[in-house]
Amino acid sequence: MNQTAIARSWVEHANGHRDFPLQNLPLGIFSRPGEALRCGVAIGDAILDLEAVLATGLLAGQAKVAVEATRGGALNAFFALGRAARVALRERLLELLGEHCEHQQSMQAALYPASECQLHLPAKVGDYTDFYVGIQHATNVGKLFRPDNPLLPNYKYVPIGYHGRASTLRPSGTDVRRPKGQTLPAGETEPRFGPCARLDYELELGIWIGQGNDIGQAIPIAEADQHLAGLCLLNDWSARDIQAWEYQPLGPFLSKSFITTLSPWVVTAEALEPFRCAQPARPDGDPQPLPYLLDPKDQARGAFDIELEVLLLTERMREQGLPAHRLALSNTLNMYWTVAQLIAHHSVNGCQLQPGDLFGSGTLSGATPDAYGSLLETTLGGKQPVELASGEKRTFLEDGDEIILRARCSRDGVGSIGFGECRGKIIAAN
Amino acid sequence: MNQTAIARSWVEHANGHRDFPLQNLPLGIFSRPGEALRCGVAIGDAILDLEAVLATGLLAGQAKVAVEATRGGALNAFFALGRAARVALRERLLELLGEHCEHQQSMQAALYPASECQLHLPAKVGDYTDFYVGIQHATNVGKLFRPDNPLLPNYKYVPIGYHGRASTLRPSGTDVRRPKGQTLPAGETEPRFGPCARLDYELELGIWIGQGNDIGQAIPIAEADQHLAGLCLLNDWSARDIQAWEYQPLGPFLSKSFITTLSPWVVTAEALEPFRCAQPARPDGDPQPLPYLLDPKDQARGAFDIELEVLLLTERMREQGLPAHRLALSNTLNMYWTVAQLIAHHSVNGCQLQPGDLFGSGTLSGATPDAYGSLLETTLGGKQPVELASGEKRTFLEDGDEIILRARCSRDGVGSIGFGECRGKIIAAN
Known part of the structure; x- marks a missing residue:
């Protein structure tokens, strides 16, 4: 062609x-x-x-x-x-x-x-599940806590995920109110209460579920891809200081549930078909997926080749007429598991998926700093600020900052399609 | 009276x-x-x-x-x-x-x-949140991992909770299909896949939310109790072997989402009014709640005095006409936080609560083994079996076993009310 x-x-x-x-x-x-x-x-x-x-x-x-x-x-x-x-x-x-x-x-x-x-929002989300299958992100975040052993032993066997909050999903353009919560200041033993001081974004793919399953009936990996309706962009806004104090032992809670922003268009599985490709080979030494997660057809065509972009626009940049600053350029090939593997895993215990359920992929960082999908990674946990053309620096997000996510697939002879934008601007805490 | x-x-x-x-x-x-x-x-x-x-x-x-x-x-x-x-x-x-x-x-x-x-089910649950505020349970479970330091540093400051799965909530009487999943056998480094071998129940209070809040608008502690519609019983079925392997770093996922059983009647806040009492005093040395969680009215009348009972009935006991075996007799006064504190905490980051949202309290164990609200605690992680009148022993639940939760409040001059039953019988894995 x-x-x-x-x-x-x-x-x-x-x-x-x-x-x-x-x-x-x-x-x-x-x-x-x-x-x-x-x-x-x-x-x-x-x-x-x-x-x-x-x-x-x-x-x-x-x-x-x-x-x-x-x-x-x-x-x-x-x-x-x-x-x-x-x-x-x-x-x-x-x-x-x-x-x-x-x-x-x-x-x-x-x-x-x-x-x-x-x-x-394109659908009323029954349940929203946030995965953690961006292996570069999991490695980068793990390194902040465990430099020698960033990935936990289960990571390469289990598509790690957790239940998210459906009620605070909002479409692109909704303002992001800075959350308040408990945080533990460095070196102290008693928490304080106040506005989040380490507000971050996370670049994720949103996955819309089409047909569901009955409770107790797992979706086999060979059929899982048929349950995908389409994709969107998802910004999993994160309050890093609240998260650090609250998340043990049951995982992130209020640090993630103040708002999650979605791009409003569902790019269908059919439109994305030309941009599918083989799941990248696992590095030498990585285990093979267990049989319930392994399907030759899925390995051959189950991945997506979608370019992902993150832009930052501050209040001062808007005033000065400066263009948005590109924080990251990444790709969905950084997913360690395919969408079909996420669906098969999520339902293998008999959990019921329903039409209009939503998955987040987890943060899709690439291997190099210009592809990191959160400020936690880009700034090394706040130690290395991003410098902007406006003369400003950022470790985490300030009031007035706007994050814009974009996605695009392109292939010779097929042309290119995009996802539209997923935008959100930070407004001051109440 | x-x-x-x-x-x-x-x-x-x-x-x-x-x-x-x-x-x-x-x-x-x-x-x-x-x-x-x-x-x-x-x-x-x-x-x-x-x-x-x-x-x-x-x-x-x-x-x-x-x-x-x-x-x-x-x-x-x-x-x-x-x-x-x-x-x-x-x-x-x-x-x-x-x-x-x-x-x-x-x-x-x-x-x-x-x-x-x-x-x-009495309502279509938008979001289901499972808390962890049974302090005896948190202590008992913590001891299995950290005998000298069972409670993590955040426990007495933060009403710990996590998002649960709404799609697999089911009314009393629904069979409980034994889930399959990944588990890591003791002493091995690679997981296996198969039916859960450590299937457990958890005795919890279910909390129905009445009026909600707008996104970004926290519910003040002084108003929080007005958002309670009523209570029920909740069995948070748990696959302990799946949980142990999957839960790091983001919390329980498939180990909890195969089914959660509710008693079908909403016992209203008004019917429960006579059975309210002061929140038990915190032990010496425990910190006071942060101001956003502290309200004198709530401390004086925010707790509930509800007796909770767990019964086990096996297939053989049914055949032999034996009565159900009481596994536990506990009380909602084992909650370290009040319902109002849970509501104020959940919304303090701006998270939107909606009418018909559901909270689980977390397992409400008492201080002694005859009040432990899960088999994980009763059997010390499977080491000390429960002996039954049928001659059987149980560490965890077997196919055909039925768990029955009951609750009852009683006060002189007021009489007593109950919650009805929350039942579920285990059926074999697919």
Whole structure:
């Protein structure tokens, strides 16, 4: 294939669009001022209102069923339909938005400028699980505590994860209130209470679950990938000082549950298909996954090659008109386990997954400092500040700082698609 | 007051009922065969159908609004109304079920034998948080790892908790499928995969949240108790061998998320009011709670005096017609923190609580072995088996074993109320 084979849209601003060309078609929940929430598809700088498309009569069969399942302001019922319905809708939208479509006039009426729309969470998350499968991150964080032995003995056998808080998931653009909590100042034995002084971000992939399973019924690894609905970006904001004091023995709690920000578009498994690749070979000496986590098909095509970027913009940088500072450029290939392995592991004890459940991957740092996905790593636990063009320095985040996550996949002959942004700005503690 | 002052019901089997006399009136969600889920109130051995009461026209004002909010098969909207609506409904039901009620015939038609009804979870749990505030349990478990220093330095400052799994909460009577998972056999360095061999129960109090808070807005300790809707029993089934291998560094995960069993009746804050008492004084040398957790009113009346009981019934005991074996008799006064302190702590970082959220207290062991709330403690980590009248021994739970949790409050002149049962029987791994 060559570039000329990339399908084009009659929506001109979609062709060559950084994030949302025709071959992406991510789904989300949007609203226009004063109107109800409904499902839309991002195309270039516009949003296609699926309810309006349905009203044109241009949808039939499974594609129609799929759109009917997007009603009610959340995609859970749509996710529950599984892959076939997603594919049917995608195929029909590729026709209707493709350059040879004969219904452009009807379709045009269903397009709104994205700038006039508000985006919401795409689904009502039943349970949110945060994994820890970025092996560079786990190694970097482990080194801060155990320089000679950064990874615990279970790390290469168990896809480590913990239950997160679903109620404080918020869409991109929601302000991040600096949390208060207990912290133990260095050298002291009694905690103090006050605003977090070591506020951090974490660069993560968000994983949307499609069809679920019954309680007591594990999802076999060979079928696990069929339960993936799509991906997004996730910022697992972290209060490092609260975390250090509270997390033993049961894990992070209030240090993570003040807010978690998601990019609002669900980039579907189908749109990501061209960007799948083999899971990187494990280093010599690493154990093989146990059989319940091992599937040849998954090893061959279960990984994603997605470039991830983190940008920082401070209040002063905004005032001075400076561009955002790139904190990290990383990749989802830093995941030690595939999405299918996470799904198989999560359900192997009989735990019920439900449509619209969300996983976070864990922080996806790369091997070098310019790819570290948290300030804890970039600044070596606050010891080595980041220097900015504004003359400012940062160890952790200050009020007014904004973190912007981006993701993009690109392949010759296939073109590229993006995830849109996952933004959040710190505001002062109450 | 003396016993004669205890209000009586025209529902004769309610008077002196072990769990559900007139002064209890717990709420739950039930169904009759082939019919939709709806809200009921336990009264003696019967269930009062609130929808049927509404149809009689005997409810008005806030009591009527309250019942309308119980529709849809879940109490979340009712919980969201808060205390005033609960009180209005309770006051009216005390009249309508009281011995002097003039509408007994109409009311009688709204009563069903409990034995003909199925009970469900009372609410759709948005988020489930499991605390660890049973200080005897934390001490006992800590001793297994650190005999000289069982409690970590944060324990007496921080109400320790972690996020749990909401999707696998189930009502009493649901079978408990033995989970599979990774475990590390003693003395080995590589894990194996298979059915859990150290399956345990945990005796906990379940805490239902009524009105919630907005993200970013902490609930002050002085107002926290107003956010309590009611209590239930909770069995936090635990796979000890899976837990030991998986839990570092982020806490328990699959060892807890295969099922968590709840007693189906919400015993309201109002019914429990007579059984409240002062929070037990902290032992000499323990720190005072930080100011955000300290409220004189809460210290004086924030605790609950509820007796808790655990029974074990094996397959062979059932065959031999033997009564259940009492594993433990404990009390909620073993909580190191009050419910109000848990609510204030959970929200102090701005975390949003929502109506129908659920907290577990953590295992509520007493000081002596006959009050230990898990087999891990009772058998000293499996070293000292429990001997049963059937001639059997138990270190951990075997297939066919059933665990029954019960709770009861009693006070002279007030009488006693109970929680009903929280039962679960182990079935073989898939």
